[in-house]
Amino acid sequence: xxxxxxxxxxxxxxxxxxxxxxxxxxxxxxxxxxxxxxxxxxxxxxxxxxxxxxxxxxxxxxxxxxxxxxxxxxxxxxxxxxxxxxxxxxxxxxxxxxxxxxxxxxxxxxxxxxxxxxxxxxxxxxxxxxxxxxxxxxxxxxxxxxxxxxxxxxxxxxxxxxxxxxxxxxxxxxxxxxxxxxxxxxxxxxxxxxxxxxxxxxxxxxxxxxxxxxxxxxxxxxxxxxxxxxxxxxxxxxxxxxxxxxxxxxxxxxxxxxx
Amino acid sequence: xxxxxxxxxxxxxxxxxxxxxxxxxxxxxxxxxxxxxxxxxxxxxxxxxxxxxxxxxxxxxxxxxxxxxxxxxxxxxxxxxxxxxxxxxxxxxxxxxxxxxxxxxxxxxxxxxxxxxxxxxxxxxxxxxxxxxxxxxxxxxxxxxxxxxxxxxxxxxxxxxxxxxxxxxxxxxxxxxxxxxxxxxxxxxxxxxxxxxxxxxxxxxxxxxxxxxxxxxxxxxxxxx
Numbered sequence: 001x002x003x004x005x006x007x008x009x010x011x012x013x014x015x016x017x018x019x020x021x022x023x024x025x026x027x028x029x030x031x032x033x034x035x036x037x038x039x040x041x042x043x044x045x046x047x048x049x050x051x052x053x054x055x056x057x058x059x060x061x062x063x064x065x066x067x068x069x070x071x072x073x074x075x076x077x078x079x080x081x082x083x084x085x086x087x088x089x090x091x092x093x094x095x096x097x098x099x100x101x102x103x104x105x106x107x108x109x110x111x112x113x114x115x116x117x118x119x120x121x122x123x124x125x126x127x128x129x130x131x132x133x134x135x136x137x138x139x140x141x142x143x144x145x146x147x148x149x150x151x152x153x154x155x156x157x158x159x160x161x162x163x164x165x166x167x168x169x170x171x172x173x174x175x176x177x178x179x180x181x182x183x184x185x186x187x188x189x190x191x192x193x194x195x196x197x198x199x200x201x202x203x204x205x206x207x208x209x210x211x212x213x214x215x216x217x218x219x220x221x222x223x224x225x226x227x228x229x230x231x232x233x234x235x236x237x238x239x240x241x242x243x244x245x246x247x248x249x250x251x252x253x254x255x256x257x258x259x
Numbered sequence: 260x261x262x263x264x265x266x267x268x269x270x271x272x273x274x275x276x277x278x279x280x281x282x283x284x285x286x287x288x289x290x291x292x293x294x295x296x297x298x299x300x301x302x303x304x305x306x307x308x309x310x311x312x313x314x315x316x317x318x319x320x321x322x323x324x325x326x327x328x329x330x331x332x333x334x335x336x337x338x339x340x341x342x343x344x345x346x347x348x349x350x351x352x353x354x355x356x357x358x359x360x361x362x363x364x365x366x367x368x369x370x371x372x373x374x375x376x377x378x379x380x381x382x383x384x385x386x387x388x389x390x391x392x393x394x395x396x397x398x399x400x401x402x403x404x405x406x407x408x409x410x411x412x413x414x415x416x417x418x419x420x421x422x423x424x425x426x427x428x429x430x431x432x433x434x435x436x437x438x439x440x441x442x443x444x445x446x447x448x449x450x451x452x453x454x455x456x457x458x459x460x461x462x463x464x465x466x467x468x469x470x471x472x473x474x475x476x477x478x479x480x481x482x483x484x
Contacts, residue, residue, distance in 0.1 A: 068385050094391040105386030109404050119390035125381045132471060151482030259301060 012186030017080050019044045019175050021208045025074035027230075034060050035071065036230045042175075048205045049217040049238070052227035053253060058210045061227070062177050065208065066097045079174065089138045095123070098168030102180040106152040106167070112139070113148040116129045124171065131170075138166040142196050150199060160194055169200075176200065177258060178209040179222045212257060218242065261451050269443065269456035278439035279460040282352070285435065289357055294414075300365065301372030315369065327359070328427050334359040335431040344422045352433035360421060360428075364404070367417050375388035375410035376402060377426035408479035415472040419465050436460055 018119040020042040027035040042048050050058045063069040064076060067083055067090045083222045091214055106115050117133035120126045126134070126195040139145040143227060152160050153245045168208045178197065183189045194216050201207055201220040211217070217224050218238045225235040226247070234247045269275055304315040322330070335355040338345040379402050387397040407414075426437035440457040446452055 028312065068358075069389060091391060094389065097389075099389035101386065101389075102381065103382055105389075106383040106400055107383065107405075108384065109408070109479070118394055122396050123391040153482055167390070189482070245277055 006028060008229055010109070016044065017077075018042060019046075019079060019250055020208065021075070021077045022061075022065075023228065025055075025061070025064060025070070025071045025076060027069065027073075027109045029070045034230050035064070038227075038230070039074075040232065040234055040235075042176075042206060043222075044206055045204045046222040047201050047205075047209070047220050048223045048225060049221040049224045050208065050210045050227060051212055051214075051217070051257075052195075056227040057230040058227045059179050062179050062208055062210050065167055065175075065177055066094050066099055067244065068099075095171065096173055097175045097177060098173035099177045099179065100161070100164050100168055100181045102154070102183050103154065104157075104164045104184075106160055106164055108152050111149055111164050112144075112155070115163060116170045119167075120170050121197070129225075134170050135166070138169045139163070142166045151165075154188060157185045158192045161185065161189075161193045165193075165200070178207065178211065180210050180212075182211065182213055214238075214242065214257060215221040228253070228254065236244075261455075262449065265449055266452040266455055269453055270459055272425060273437045274443060275436065275453075275456055275460060278434060278436040279464070282422065282425050282436040283464060284435075285353065285356060285360070285425050285428070286418070288420050289360045289364055293368050296361075296365045297368030297372050297404075300369040301376055302371050304373045304378050306370060319369055322363050325362045325363075325372075327363055327424050328383060328430065330363060331356065331359040331427055334362075345424035347481040350481045352428065352431045355431055356372075356425065356433050356435075360424060363424075364417065364421055368414065371410050371417065372406065378409050379405045404479060407413075408476070408483065411472060411476050411479060415468055415475075419468055422464055422468070423461065433448060 005090075006050045019056060022038055022040045025035055026033065029046055036055075038061055040048070048064065051242060052058045060069055064071045064083075065078060070085075071083075072219050081092045081096075083089060083093060100240045106112075107257060110118065113132065113135055116138065117126075117128070117131035120131040120134060121128065126133075136145055136148065139148055144159055144162050145165070147155060149164070152163065155163065155164050165181075181197070182193050185193060190213070197207070197209070197216065198220055207220075209212055209216070209221075219230070221238050223235055224238045224241045226233045226241065226245075227251075233252045234241065234245060238247075241250065242254065300315050300318075303311050303320075307315070333354065338355075339350065344350075361365070383401050383405065384397055387401050392400070425433075425435050428435055429438040429441065432438065434455045436457055440453050
């Protein structure tokens with residue numbers, strides 16, 4: 001599933017393009033380099049889990065995929081669209097990619113329903129009625145339709161995160177990015193969010209998740225990527241990486257995580 | 260002694276009512292225009308390029324620093340000296356007062372709005388961006404409503420200060436509430452009744468504003484506990 005430095009020419013003639021392809025992506029904050037030659041390919045319908053210690057660049061990497069962060073060197077191609085400064089390309093990528101954040105980023109001044117319909121109406125130009133129907137369908141899907149008229153502040157963390165997932169799904173993305181979706185949650189709420197993500201994975205959604213939930217990784221991931229210091233240290237199937245990590249750094253990280 | 264009949268006549272008479280109306284129209288138009296200008300200034304000051312930030316910073320520094328009375332006199336007496344354009348008939352005391360007070364008001368509102376925009380977290384803009392919303396949609400639909408919730412008490416404060424500051428325009432003989440009050444006193448020498456009537460008008464206008472503030476705050480704070 002992963003090809004470091006996959007050749008662009010070869011990919012162009014392939015009938016099925018990967019959903020996401022990163023080739024030698026480099027990024028700096030000032031003089032500090034956060035990403036070093038990161039390459040990774042996410043096939044359509046596959047699930048990739050990215051883990052690593054804090055400051056390893058995993059969040060930055062996932063945020064580059066929908067251009068919340070800009071990379072300075074290398075290529076990021078999402079659904080055949082290469083990300084540049086061009087607004088139309090950023091729009092095309094964002095219309096294909098949904099994102100779920102650590103701190104939900106719901107709009108506190110809007111009801112749950114309006115959170116789910118706002119972008120549908122302004123970006124997708126759907127009618128109020130159509131947007132409401134789609135929103136309710138996805139709120140059903142994350143098992144929270146009864147909260148449609150409430151405000152995010154009235155919901156628990158787990159409920160808010162499920163609303164955030166529904167909000168992203170309302171835009172019919174073909175790819176979903178999760179940036180530490182359970183890290184800000186109380187332990188008893190982690191499960192309800194993970195269950196939602198598992199059901200999404202079972203439906204064949206292409207997913208990239210930054211998470212430390214190794215049970216989740218084991219259950220749904222095709223591939224686990226371990227990052228440290230802005231580099232991809234190791235990647236493999238979850239079985240392989242958990243039972244026999246090949247790099248010392250990975251071994252140490254995983255053992256810290258389990259104890 | 261306090262002549263209660265004169266007091267009620269003053270309140271319900273035309274001169275004060277017209278003066279109060281002028282005060283109100285001046286305040287509302289200055290506030291409306293200043294809000295729009297200060298929104299752009301506040302945005303540019305918070306996210307604009309360095310020269311832009313510096314320019315707006317200097318503007319705020321100047322018009323917050325200078326006394327309102329001085330700016331009023333500068334505009335009314337100074338501008339005509341600068342250019343014949345300001346000696347034409349369109350340059351009335353009302354226009355001069357509007358211009359002077361607007362310059363000051365923009366400076367104060369820019370500061371309030373800049374900090375209110377900054378108080379709406381980056382996560383909100385990122386959440387909107389990830390959904391594909393463009394910058395102006397994000398600003399109008401997400402940032403502005405949340406920033407206003409934070410800014411409304413300060414904005415109403417400034418509106419009230421402005422309403423009272425219009426009385427300074429009496430020095431350029433704009434026939435606002437204080438000017439007509441002085442006129443009435445000059446012919447009647449009844450201080451308490453006319454001052455009292457003027458006070459009633461100011462208190463009435465400020466009370467309406469205070470009530471409006473509580474209504475606006477209630478609407479904007481939906482979802483916040």
